[in-house]
Amino acid sequence: MKQGKPLISLVILAMAAVIAIYLAYYVFDSMDEPYQIAHAYAYTAYDSVAAEGLVVRQAVLIPSQPGILEVTRAEGEKVGKGQQIALxxxxxxxxxxxxQIEALQMETELLEYAIAQGGSLDSAARLDEEILQAVAELRASYAQGDCTQLWEQVMDVKSGVLKRGYTYGEGLTSTDLSDRLRKLSGELSVLTQQSARATTRISAPVPGVFSNLVDGYESRLTPETVLQLTPSSLQALIDDPAGQDAGAMGKLITSNTWSFAASLSKEAAGRLEEGGRATLRFSGELARDVEMQVDKIGPTEGDRTLVVFSSNRYLTSTTLLRHQTAELIFDSFSGLRIPKEGLRLVETTVQDKETGETIQVKKLGVYALVNGRAEFREASIVHEGSDYYVVRPVGTGPKILRAGDSIIIHATGLQEGLLLAG
Structure with missing residues (x-):
């Protein structure tokens, strides 16, 4: 064991020596470089604060029933009163x-269509167009992540293809199609009678937007009670979620608007106006900026103030949202982002347009590396960050600051036209 200690010490010393040599080389190499650059790029800075709170909606719970449940509505789908929600x-x-009933219903519908068309060429062309349109709509919904009509769109594609096959692709006569239709109609009638005794249909008691999520907040947090919240009572609701309600299989959101109750710092709440508008950036299923109305400001407890926002947009995208930390955006600043070290105040000589005299003026801007030489490009500050500026170019023509320009951060004797590379 004692012989191993000198070996370990030797390895540690060797590693330390390697690190020291690497650091020395890095410092020497940095000092040896004639200049350092960074690239300007398009950037938007935000004056914003985090807003933690709860999403609020008016909802009617749908009681669960014993048996095997099959929900027939998609999350966020609009449902009319009396329409089927589940089986x-x-x-x-x-x-x-x-x-089997659903398969027979589709097949009988397709047979009826095939018999009615009678093999017309115009009908064939129309069917081809409908199939292409159905495929395009399905693809667009998938690309956008919109699944509210996914089942119906898949069935549209399937229906169109089967219609085309029955009508033009299988060589069946009108008599063949009619015989098959009679047979399937008989099977469908028998199965429907049997199923009626073993299947219960759950229908919507009121019109609304369907959601599978029942999280227990539906009775604790409503559009009426949200206006009575305080910062502490809101935090208590966040800290003590009720959990899923086993007695409900889903809910219908019946309000046309939704609210977001958040606890803000007193200073941030003071920048809002009751009845005014505010922009909040949400994440999750919503994932977008939403312009909302400021319904209520207050009460205030200590340095925290409760604020209630509301909106009548994107309701179908909020069905799965509850506890959220949104970004409350007061202002935005767009331009080009550059490191603070790249911005310079230079003195230049210009001719006064009125007097014709030569005068000295100071200009704010950066030196860009163009064809190996330093070229000054004027800019104005839009926003200051911790280690960067957001700037906008000043002037017109080819010598203005643009996204992608190489900005000189460090260089010895930096001035207009200085040759640095080439």
Whole structure:
């Protein structure tokens, strides 16, 4: 064991020597470089604060029922009063019968269409166009992450393809199609009667937007009670979520607007105006900037103030949102981002347009590396960050500051036209 200690010490000393040599080389190499550059790029800075709170909606719970549940509505889908929301099967056989009923219903519909068309060429062209349109709509919804109509769009594509096959692709006569239709209609009638005794349909009691999520806040937090919250009571709701309600299989959001109750610093709340507008940036399923109305400011407890915002937009995208930390944006500053070390105040000689005299003026800007030489480009400050500026170019023509320009950060004897490379 004692012989191992000198070996370990030797390895540690060797590693320290390697690190010291590397650092010395890096410092020497940096000092040896004639200049250092950074690139200007388009950037938007925000004057904003974080706003933690809860999303509030008016909702009606849909009671669950014993059996095998099959929800037939997508998350965020609009549902009319009396329309089907879900099916509850007594057992797995009833569930299998329902799947067969839906398949038979589609096939009978397609046969009826094929019999009615009679093989017309115009109908074939129209069907081809409908199939292409259905595929395009399905692809667009998938690309946008919109699944509210996904099942219907898939069925549209399938229906169009099957219609085309029945009508023009399988060589069936009108008599063949009619015979098959009669047979399938008989099977469908028998199955429907059997299924009625083993399947329960859950319908919407009121019109609204369907959601599978039942998190227990539905009764604790409503558009009425949200106006009575304080910063401390809001925090208590955040810290003590109720959890999912086992007695409900979903809910219908019945309000046309949704609210967001947040606890802000007293200073941030003071920058808002009750009845005014504010922009909040949400994440998650919403993932966008939303312009909202400021419904209520206050009460204030200590240095925290409760603020309630509301909006009548994007309701179908908020069904899964509850506890959120949004970004409350007061202002934005767009331009080109450059390091603070790159901005310079230079003195230059110009001719006064009125008197014709030569005068000295000071200009703010940067030196850009162009064809190996330093070229001054004037700029104005839009916003100051911790280690950067957001600037805008001043002037017109080819010698203005642009995104992608190489900005000289450090150089010896830096001046207009200085040759640095080439």
């Amino acid at each position: 509850v099967y007594r057992d797995t056989q009833a569930q299998a019968d329902q799947a």
